[in-house]
Amino acid sequence: MSSPGMLERIPEAATRNQEAPQYLQLPKFPTQLDSIRRFIDAVPAELQAFPALDLGCGPGPTTAMLLQRGYRVIAVDFSTASLQLNAASNAEHESRVMYVAADLKEFQVAGESCGVLMMADFLQHLGDMGDQQRFLHKILAALVPGGRFYLSCLNYNVKNWWKKDRIGSFSDGAMPGTISYRRSQVREVLSMLPSTIEVLAIHPMNIFHNAVADRMASRLPLPFLLARMIVVIGRRRLSEPPRVDTQR
Numbered sequence: 416m417s418s419p420g421m422l423e424r425i426p427e428a429a430t431r432n433q434e435a436p437q438y439l440q441l442p443k444f445p446t447q448l449d450s451i452r453r454f455i456d457a458v459p460a461e462l463q464a465f466p467a468l469d470l471g472c473g474p475g476p477t478t479a480m481l482l483q484r485g486y487r488v489i490a491v492d493f494s495t496a497s498l499q500l501n502a503a504s505n506a507e508h509e510s511r512v513m514y515v516a517a518d519l520k521e522f523q524v525a526g527e528s529c530g531v532l533m534m535a536d537f538l539q540h541l542g543d544m545g546d547q548q549r550f551l552h553k554i555l556a557a558l559v560p561g562g563r564f565y566l567s568c569l570n571y572n573v574k575n576w577w578k579k580d581r582i583g584s585f586s587d588g589a590m591p592g593t594i595s596y597r598r599s600q601v602r603e604v605l606s607m608l609p610s611t612i613e614v615l616a617i618h619p620m621n622i623f624h625n626a627v628a629d630r631m632a633s634r635l636p637l638p639f640l641l642a643r644m645i646v647v648i649g650r651r652r653l654s655e656p657p658r659v660d661t662q663r
């Protein structure tokens with residue numbers, strides 16, 4: 416666990432603190448809520464025996480969605496203002512939620528201890544592909560065998576390609592330039608997952624902001640050329656894949 420005073424020295428964390436109250440005033444896109452709700456509804460009930468980790472939880476709303484389904488939740492973010500708002504809005508569930516102020520790049524969690532990992536909309540902020548992959552390998556080891564994860568991140572679409580906008584930082588907001596990102600392609604996200612993971616679904620998100628229109632558009636050819644986001648849903652394999660022996 417990191418000390419909150421130290422976390423405020425991270426420029427993005429300071430910006431997130433300033434922006435936390437406004438974040439809740441901007442409702443999350445219906446597409447994202449719909450996609451997360453469908454994921455949570457499909458998680459096998461027996462995984463509720465283990466805590467769910469809500470990483471980069473922000474002020475909400477993923478923590479509330481997990482709590483409302485009966486999970487015990489550990490919600491992690493480096494923005495303490497976001498955690499405080501999240502706690503205030505989930506006060507009725509306080510006996511089932513723990514808040515941890517930490518930098519996800521440093522955060523450690525015991526192996527095979529969680530039933531669900533919620534990773535909504537932050538991977539793009541964790542650095543280059545190497546940093547993102549290190550994070551995913553570390554954190555996915557926290558899933559119990561059969562445990563499920565939800566991962567969404569910024570997609571590198573044709574509009575971004577045209578504008579040469581792959582790696583950058585947001586120019587608006589409370590402290591412009593402090594929130595940096597790297598947009599990924601689907602094959603890159605898949606290549607960052609460890610072999611202990613089985614992918615159950617991949618879908619593009621936010622071609623349209625309306626959930627039904629977005630699901631229909633995702634069936635068009637080459638939908639990732641247009642989508643703003645990538646969603647990957649998967650689970651930890653029940654047994655490790657066999658090792659390939661390269662020695663003859």
Ligand SMILES: C[S@@+](CC[C@H](N)C(=O)[O-])C[C@H]1O[C@@H](n2cnc3c(N)ncnc32)[C@H](O)[C@@H]1O
Nearest residue numbers: 431471472473475492493494518519535536537
């Ligand atoms: C776009 S918001 C998404 C919030 C929430 N998951 C949702 O889907 O509404 C990204 C969140 O990730 C958090 N975040 C980004 N980088 C982080 C890091 N290195 N450590 C901890 N939290 C981080 C930010 O503070 C912010 O709350």
